[in-house]
Amino acid sequence: MLPFARVTIIGLGLIGSSIARAVRQAMPTVRLTGHDADAGVRETARALDLADDVTDTAGAAVIDADLVILCVPVGAIGAAARDIAADLPADAIVSDVGSCKAEVARALADALPGVAIVPAHPVAGTEQSGPRAGFATLFHHRWCILTPPEGASEAAVERVASFWRRLGADVELMTPEHHDRVLAVTSHLPHLIAYTIVGTASDLETVTQSEVIKYSAGGFRDFTRIAASDPTMWRDVFLTNREAVLEMLQRFSEDLTALQRAIRVGDGAQLFDQFTRTRAIRRSIVDQGQDDAAPDFGRVHE
Secondary structure (H helix, E strand, O other), rough: OOOOEEEEEEEEOOHHHHHHHHHHHHHHOOEEEEEEEHHHHHHHHHOOOOEEEOOOOHHHHHHOEEEEEEOHHHHHHHHHHHHHHHHHOOOOEEEOOOOOOOOHHHHHHHOOOOOOOOOOEOOOOOOOHHHHHHOOOOOOEEEEEOOOOOOOOOOHHHHHHHHHHHHHOEEEEEEEHHHHHHHHHHHHHEEEEEEHHHHHHHOOOOOOOHHHHHOOOOOHHHEEEHOOOHHHHHHHHHHHOOHHHEEEEEEHHHHHHHHHHHHHOHHHHHHHHHHHHHHHHHHHHHHOOOOOOHHHHEEEEE
């Protein structure tokens, strides 16, 4: 039995369009409705046949939904929830895909009192954006973290968990606060570092006579891929999860200072120990199936 018969997706960018494609593939009998605030995106979604219906208003999209998934930047979650409040069926479940959960949970609860809310975060994505960037297998063997509020219906949580499992994801439950600390380390801080180092390289272009970009090695190229991510989404992430990000940034700054000192004083043993430990972490990520061990990250070389 399918967990939901009628699913509405609000926001048809990379994640929203990928969910739509994945539902089409894994649960073809589900009635899909979509909406995006951008008229151009709506037209593209219709051309791509992402849903059975793409509505011009958010309210029209949710009027008969069993599950509504808000796939908008975390800073827009509250406004998006308020847009659907008047038209939302009493028995509908509302979820989201944001990478910050504590503030999102508060925004959803404020906008939708009495509604069954099961926040979610599929830990998957690319640096691309827009409805054409999505693909059905984006969530395969990736984690989807659910952060239900205290007292949430166990049946509602299980229905949302079942939905994500059918899309190929592995499901984990966390408190919103714990989720935000974990993601501050594994996602938010790496993005902040990438934005910083790519910006620094850009500033140095005139100093190095354009050789930074011309001779970019693999490490720098990977930073530029991360730094090409959607600026609106990541602006909202850093502002919404600011406390956890600032805490982890402080710890990172302290660790970086220690490495700086080791280099200055020639402490090769400390550097070797640090690099050995981090190499083991990379191997454990591969062992757990969160990446593969293909040389050069699987890049094809002619």
